[in-house]
Amino acid sequence: MTAALLDTLRQTVGAAHVLTEGDLSAWTQDWRRREPGRALAVVRPANTQEVAAVVRACAHTGTPIVPQGGNTGLSVGSTPDGSGQAVLLSLARLNRVRAIDQANLTMTAEAGCILQAVQQAAAQADLLFPLSLAAEGSCTIGGNLAANAGGTQVLRYGNARELCLGLEVVTAQGDIWDGLSGLRKDNTGYDLRHLMIGSEGTLGIITAATLKLFARPAAQLTAWAALPSMAAAVQLLGLAQRHLGAALTGFEVMGQFALSLVSRHMPQLRVPFVGQADAPWCVLLENSDSESEQHARERFERLMELALEAGCIQDAVVAESIAQARELWHVRESIPLAQAQEGLNIKHDISVAASRIPDFVAHTDALLTREVPGARLVTFGHLGDGNLHYNVQAPEGGDAAAFLRQQEARVNQLVYDAVAAHGGSFSAEHGVGRLKAHTLTHYKSPVALSMMRAIKAALDPQGILNPGCVLSK
Numbered sequence: 001m002t003a004a005l006l007d008t009l010r011q012t013v014g015a016a017h018v019l020t021e022g023d024l025s026a027w028t029q030d031w032r033r034r035e036p037g038r039a040l041a042v043v044r045p046a047n048t049q050e051v052a053a054v055v056r057a058c059a060h061t062g063t064p065i066v067p068q069g070g071n072t073g074l075s076v077g078s079t080p081d082g083s084g085q086a087v088l089l090s091l092a093r094l095n096r097v098r099a100i101d102q103a104n105l106t107m108t109a110e111a112g113c114i115l116q117a118v119q120q121a122a123a124q125a126d127l128l129f130p131l132s133l134a135a136e137g138s139c140t141i142g143g144n145l146a147a148n149a150g151g152t153q154v155l156r157y158g159n160a161r162e163l164c165l166g167l168e169v170v171t172a173q174g175d176i177w178d179g180l181s182g183l184r185k186d187n188t189g190y191d192l193r194h195l196m197i198g199s200e201g202t203l204g205i206i207t208a209a210t211l212k213l214f215a216r217p218a219a220q221l222t223a224w225a226a227l228p229s230m231a232a233a234v235q236l237l238g239l240a241q242r243h244l245g246a247a248l249t250g251f252e253v254m255g256q257f258a259l260s261l262v263s264r265h266m267p268q269l270r271v272p273f274v275g276q277a278d279a280p281w282c283v284l285l286e287n288s289d290s291e292s293e294q295h296a297r298e299r300f301e302r303l304m305e306l307a308l309e310a311g312c313i314q315d316a317v318v319a320e321s322i323a324q325a326r327e328l329w330h331v332r333e334s335i336p337l338a339q340a341q342e343g344l345n346i347k348h349d350i351s352v353a354a355s356r357i358p359d360f361v362a363h364t365d366a367l368l369t370r371e372v373p374g375a376r377l378v379t380f381g382h383l384g385d386g387n388l389h390y391n392v393q394a395p396e397g398g399d400a401a402a403f404l405r406q407q408e409a410r411v412n413q414l415v416y417d418a419v420a421a422h423g424g425s426f427s428a429e430h431g432v433g434r435l436k437a438h439t440l441t442h443y444k445s446p447v448a449l450s451m452m453r454a455i456k457a458a459l460d461p462q463g464i465l466n467p468g469c470v471l472s473k
């Protein structure tokens, strides 16, 4: 049966695009190297019809399918398990921008388009596609939508979900649903688009999307401020929202230890206020103005004065050039890499209402310091969205692998219990994947879980689409 399936797949997409031998780790190993996977074959269709034919062939034999875009996901959802039974379906060759509609402010792009290429295509049309994240040079728009990616501009433009007006999807039966309308209003029943977005490849294969575009801001300014406390950071967020309104497009918080890792591992980068003992937190703010750079600078400088008067910042720098602004963003975006270079760590991508973040951080920092001696807390994230990457680095100089083996489950429970107690979510933007499927079972309400299982059973009765991802088997 396997040989017959592989023959059909070769006939469908061409033998060169059905890979079964050699080093397939680029597709089968997850980005964080948490779990080595094995695939029956890596299959690389070129268009929607080929995707549909591949799914039909797999449905016929009951073969599991794991869809994959750029394989930058952080929850082990885009790689197969170790059984070697699943077909890894790479969408990378579906990489055409099909159309840009200037008057409707939309772009229709295929799922395998790299996010950066989508941004560039919008810029060439003098428009903006605002989704932005550190993996944008490798992740795909299909993966962004399947994972409902967040990133640095959510505060102003929303998650990937808010940026999508329509989808083209291959169902678990291999049918093609053309939902590529560019409509901003369409109340004709259940919203299948929103069901697919964030479903992490478990309900359908996204092959194309119609995306919202925006006018490009006339000027963008970036500032970096040093703050005495997390409460001050939340106070500054409120001030910035009131003073800048929709012009506030980024608000990132970074703890001093996270910044010290960037200084240690990337000594070529200049990190403002790093090591300043009276400023345990720094914030990066971005102001995107529709009028002019001068207008943006005046409003930004006034905001900084107000923040200084209110005592919520100690010091601040406003970037003088685009190069300086890029450098500041580069520091922020280098934290995950610096953390990886420091060694193995336990990652949490949590959200809590911004107003409750100071209490969550104080409570959970104290808890971990008491319960897990030596643990080093690497806290940073999109404070404007109430989203923290609340990560735990093994004790300095210790055996990090042993630390993770012994402590990871306990640390996760301490953190996720604290998140739940603060009314938050254990996965803000990285999704559930296979890594957190059991966590979902534990923290999601039984009613919500039962509705999710009913939807999965209705759309994918054979359970072939990304089994074990989101909903545990």
Ligand code: FAD
Pocket (backbone or CB within 6 Å): 031, 066, 067, 068, 069, 070, 071, 072, 073, 074, 077, 078, 079, 091, 111, 132, 133, 134, 135, 138, 139, 140, 141, 142, 143, 144, 145, 146, 147, 148, 149, 150, 151, 152, 200, 201, 202, 204, 205, 206, 207, 336, 429, 430, 433, 466, 469
């Ligand atoms: P993949 O990793 O290939 O897949 C992700 C999930 O979507 C998997 O479950 C997969 O099966 C499914 N999938 C992929 N393509 C399709 C498709 N066409 N149809 C159906 N299902 C599909 N995420 C954020 O939200 N915000 C951040 O700020 C952020 N920063 C990051 C920084 C770094 C350095 C890295 C490595 C990752 C970061 N991520 C972030 C996580 C990741 O980049 C995003 O989740 C991204 O959206 C995944 O896109 P991808 O194409 O790589 O998808």
